[in-house]
Amino acid sequence: MHVVKKVKLYEQNKWYRFLLNRYIQKNRLNSLFLCISLCLNAQALEASEVIVSTSVIGQLKGFHELRAIFTLRTLYWPNGEKIKVFVLPDNNAVHKKFVKEKLGMFPHQLRRTWNRMTYTGTGQPPVTVDSIAEMLDKVQHTDNAIGYIDRRVEDESIHYFNAH
Amino acid sequence: MNRFITLMLTNIVIAFLLSFSVCAQEISPESAIAVPAQEENKLWEDVKKTWRDDIQFHGFLSQGLFSTSGNNVYGQSKDSVSADSTEMGLNVSYQALNNLSFAVQGLYRRAGANTGDAGEVTLDFGFVDLNLLNLQEGRIGVRGGRIKNPWGLYNETRDVAFTHPTILLPLAYFERSRTLFLALDGGQLYADYNTSMGDFSFKFNYGWVNADDKELLLAIINDPTASGHLESDPSFVTQLSYEILGGEYVFALSYAELKMRYQAKNMGDPYAQMQADIDTFMVSGQYNGEYFSFTGEYSLQWNEFTDIRFGVPDNSPVSEHWYVQAGYRLLDNLQATLRYDSTVQNKNDRYGKGVEAATGGMVPGHLFYAQDIVFGLRWDITPSWMVRAEYHRMHGASNISLLDNPDLTQIAKDWNIYALQVAFRF
Helix, strand or coil: CHHHHHHHHHHHHCCHHHHHHHHHHHCHHHHHHHHHHHHHHHHHHHCCEEEECHHHCCCCCCHHHHHHHHCCCCCECCCCCECEEEECCCCCHHHHHHHHHHCCCCHHHHHHHHHHHHHHCCCCCCEECCCHHHHHHHHHHCCCEEEEECCCCCCCCCEECCCC | CHHHHHHHHHHHHHHHHHHHHHHHHHHCHHHHCCCHHHHHHHHHHHHHHHHHHCEEEEEEEEEEEEEECCCCCCCCCECCCEEEEEEEEEEEEEEEECCEEEEEEEEEEEECECCCCCCEEEEEEEEEEEEEEECCCEEEEEEEEEEECCCCCCHHHCCCHHHCCCCCCCCCCCHHHHHHHHEEEEEEEEEEEEECCEEEEEEEEEEEECCCCHHHHHHHHCCCCCCCEEEEEEEEEEEEEEEECCCCEEEEEEEEEEEEEEECCCCCCCCCCCEEEEEEEEEEEEEECCCEEEEEEEEEEEEEEECCECCECCECCEEEEEEEEEEEEEECCEEEEEEEEEEECCHHHCCCHHHHHHCCCCCCHHHCEEEEEEEEEEEECCCCEEEEEEEEEEEECCCCCCCCCCCHHHCCCEEEEEEEEEEEEC
């Protein structure tokens, strides 16, 4: 009870350092559990998984292709269909994590390439969706689509890309 | 020239509309045998699908505020504040077939005396894009219509605030030759080649540039009474760029040969025989890291002005422009930029002393060079809204508009620019 009350205070007042120190002094084991659970939560928020629509399962062979797709260098799947790319907004945490982790790039590099294509008419940029829910909806219901979400969800209709 | 543009645009619009029906037929081959009411529904569904999936609209809007000491920039900014800098663009792109697409962008621009207070609307680009060959390793295609010129890192999108490093572009992107370099009417060959070591992009534009700019004419002949205008002869602009790691490192080499001649309006115009040729190249290098970015560009421009008028000797100044720029992201959406910029109209007369002497002091030497130290701060409030401020310490005035500063005796050599800009894009 005492522990729960203090955790709520931490969340409300953000004096976590002060409280954490008191905990470490008072109860080392409890504070260790607190640390671990907070870290785990942080991980779950920032992971990313690439998802593709039904029609193009198995077309993506490796991660090196991902960058070419998202920088609009590769415009077609191996089967000849135009790739429909969906992304979250530039300032979205999942977008930043995806770009850094899966593409090895930064959002501002992508934005530079997309802007140049958009405002010279030499290409159509990826479609920006507002939320993970909308991303799931768009990728599931659009042919030849690719996108990303924050974590694996157990659902038969979602197709993940699993290469290393 | 105008007829050519009208013809091209009419062709593009007709092809655009025709491709709608081609597209609709592609998607629903069975509609030919269906009942008329169902057929109508199917067609409407296909149009809606096309509208949703194949057409995209984008645009941008920016408004600037300028306050300067010494010289005017975009309106009456000297010892005052000018809001005469507005840019508004709207574009639509249509992916008709897998290898055929159309794109068109209209631009409204207010830029001080150059456009007048009412501003002007122009066709920024409008072209058809035919992809001839598409492989995993790269692609080749052609475009026809009005196409932006690939010149350095920033010219292709020079009116889009979001793509500039600072409110005012580096001096190498000469405001006075903006119209000239902006786009050309003709064709473009483009080729991309992707390797594991980096991506190459090649573009070759051939056609007619827009040479009809009062500023440019004034800069060449320095005679506001001239009644004719400059017209372009076939010219080309080309660029080879090389990017590594999705744009972490960017290198580009651009080259252009622009040919113009004076078109007299009246008989007996003394400038009737004038020709202007500009051969120029630019090398560009950029590093875009997580926090730091470094950019540098260098350009040499061989100008040849011949048969200007009787008694005036041919003029072949070699212009040199370069800059180095550093940027740092204090936060993901807050960026500081520092730049040192230099431009010289004639390498053989770096401080314009020759011109000053030749005109008996009427034309000041500092109109022929400029050095600029810029410090700017940019805040991307959201991915769509941006606000930024910057300060320029200028030495020299070769970048100013002669239309905003018609009195040559009033042109200051050392002056400041304070600028603020808000921009929106979608």
